[in-house]
Amino acid sequence: MSEAAANQAAELDLGEEIVVAEGIHKSFNRGHKEREIHVLRGVDLQVAKGEVLVVIGPSGSGKSTLLRCLNFIAPPDAGSVTFLGHCLTGEVPRRRPAERMRYERALRFYRTHIGMVFQHFNLFPHMTAADNVALGPTRALGLTRREAKERSLEELERVGMGEKAGQYPSQLSGGQKQRVAIARALAMRPQLMLFDEATSALDPELIGGILEEMKRLAESGMTMIVVTHEMGFAREVGDRVLFMDEGVVVEEGGAREVIESPQHERTQAFLSAILS
Amino acid sequence: MTNLLAYEFAWGPVLDRWDLFLLGAWLDVWVTAISFGLACALGIGIAVLRLSGVRLLSAPAFAYVQILRGVPLLVFLYWVYFGVAIVIGLNFSPVQAGIVALTLTGSAYTAEIFRGGLQALDAGQAEASRSLGLSRTGTYRHVLLPQTLRIVIPPLGNVFIGLLKGATLLSIIAVSDMVSVANELNINFFTPFEAFTAVAVILVALVAVFSAGVTVLERVLRLP
Incomplete structure (x- = not known):
């Protein structure tokens, strides 16, 4: 699908599903009897355009892995992910080159249209902030150096990092790094943003600023899936909440309802532990 | 008593031929440089294959x-120069054979160094690159290898020094490098100590200059 077609698809009515995942299974160390860990055990989710889905749950429950399955950074072992009309499974067609190429193209489509922000920022240390942001647009979208540079400065400006464009990641604070990482993801003009515990590695005084940035993004209509332990953010900004434990979705519902009056006892136990 | 102190050093023949020594040393340097460059290219390829996760590769x-780490350079020299000519009739010139042998030997070491360098990077770097839609090749080219390069410069410098010293074996397949000059001197004047001390002095000087170059390169590439 071309970029124009993708944009067209994205302009469909509000309420249109942007991403639907069905029956996602994922194990690590597959095939090694004792070391195999079944991280995701049949997870379904769907997110509508403009919706903010917050995923909560204890560590090790598979939240991060779920995000990585959606853009196939960690391809699911079973199940499918439908994104803007494409449908992919984790099964790579190895035999037929034509199908393989179609698969690779679809993968590229997913990744260029799904932005991801990581817990540990994962900025490229050998590039300035501006080059970090410009890399995707030049190498994956085919923009010229100049166009990419312009877009990069624009996105850095938007997250308040315009003055740091020439700095290297090591010269930035954690909060500044995460702003650059957000700009890097947004420079791809994604249709969906994934946040993987974007504030967990930050000093306490820097968390608020990043959450503010994410809130602003949500208000601008961005579709987001946010893995977080910040329950205040989940309640205020989230439309829906998914509570995961041991690789399955235990409870799902409106953000306020789930957080204020959880139905399932595991959700209750988790929330009371985290909020006390 | 030995007549150790009675020996009279004869530096004359060596000093008379300083230009031949330097000419021979220059040959060792450029042969090593070419071999090292090829060994690095080959090493990157092999390291990438080793980390591909595909058993077949x-x-x-x-x-x-x-295998290549275990086979001595001497054996490679004989294989490439004499063996290949006999078995498949492909005749290398001595210098060509030397470059092939040094490249093969060096590539086993550079492959291990690049593998270590790539594995030292945080897995999040590749993840971030792939999540931006970069291809596997693009990820290596723009994200992983530039970072690896900075890690592997010191160990690669050691490989270069090793190859430079390995190049002194090239005289056995009739490459006229500085060792061949020393050999000839030894035969004509029977001054093995002086002749090979000259080789040692030149190598020590070359290694010192080269190390300084590596230090400068490290400083230039150092990230803030």
């Missing part, structure tokens, strides 16, 4: 490293 790469 990583297993041969592993075998390549294991």
Whole structure:
């Protein structure tokens, strides 16, 4: 699908599903009897355009892995992910080159249209902030150096990092790094943003600023899936909440309802532990 | 008593031929430089294959490293210069054979160094790159290898020094490098100590200059 077609698809009515995942299974160390860990055990989710889905749950429950399955950074072992009309499974067609190429193209489509922000920022240390942001647009979208540079400065400006464009990641604070990482993801003009515990590695005084940035993004209509332990953010900004434990979705519902009056006892136990 | 102190050093023949020594040393340097460059290119390829996660590619790469690391340079020189000519009738010139042998030997070491360098990077770097839609090749080219390069410069410098010293074996397949000059001197004047001390002095000087160059390169590439 071309970029124009993708944009067209994205302009469909509000309420249109942007991403639907069905029956996602994922194990690590597959095939090694004792070391195999079944991280995701049949997870379904769907997110509508403009919706903010917050995923909560204890560590090790598979939240991060779920995000990585959606853009196939960690391809699911079973199940499918439908994104803007494409449908992919984790099964790579190895035999037929034509199908393989179609698969690779679809993968590229997913990744260029799904932005991801990581817990540990994962900025490229050998590039300035501006080059970090410009890399995707030049190498994956085919923009010229100049166009990419312009877009990069624009996105850095938007997250308040315009003055740091020439700095290297090591010269930035954690909060500044995460702003650059957000700009890097947004420079791809994604249709969906994934946040993987974007504030967990930050000093306490820097968390608020990043959450503010994410809130602003949500208000601008961005579709987001946010893995977080910040329950205040989940309640205020989230439309829906998914509570995961041991690789399955235990409870799902409106953000306020789930957080204020959880139905399932595991959700209750988790929330009371985290909020006390 | 030995007549150790009675020996009279004869530096004359060496000093008379300083230009031949330097000419021979220059040959050693450029042969090593070419071999080193080729060994690095080959090493990156083998390291990438080893880390590909595809058994069909990583297993041969592993075998390549294991075998080539074990075979001495001397054997490679004989194989490439004499063996290949006899078995398949392909005649290398002595210098060509030397470059092939040094490249093969060096590539086993550079492959291991690049593998270590790539593995030292945080997995999040590749994840971030792939999540931006970069291809596997693009990820290596723009994200992983530039970072690896900075890690591997010091160990690569050691490989270069090793190859430079290995190049002194090239005289056995009739490459006229500085060792061949020393050999000839030894035969004509029977001054093995002086002749090979000259080789040692030149190598020590070359290694010192080269190390300084590596230090400068490290400083230039150092990230803030």
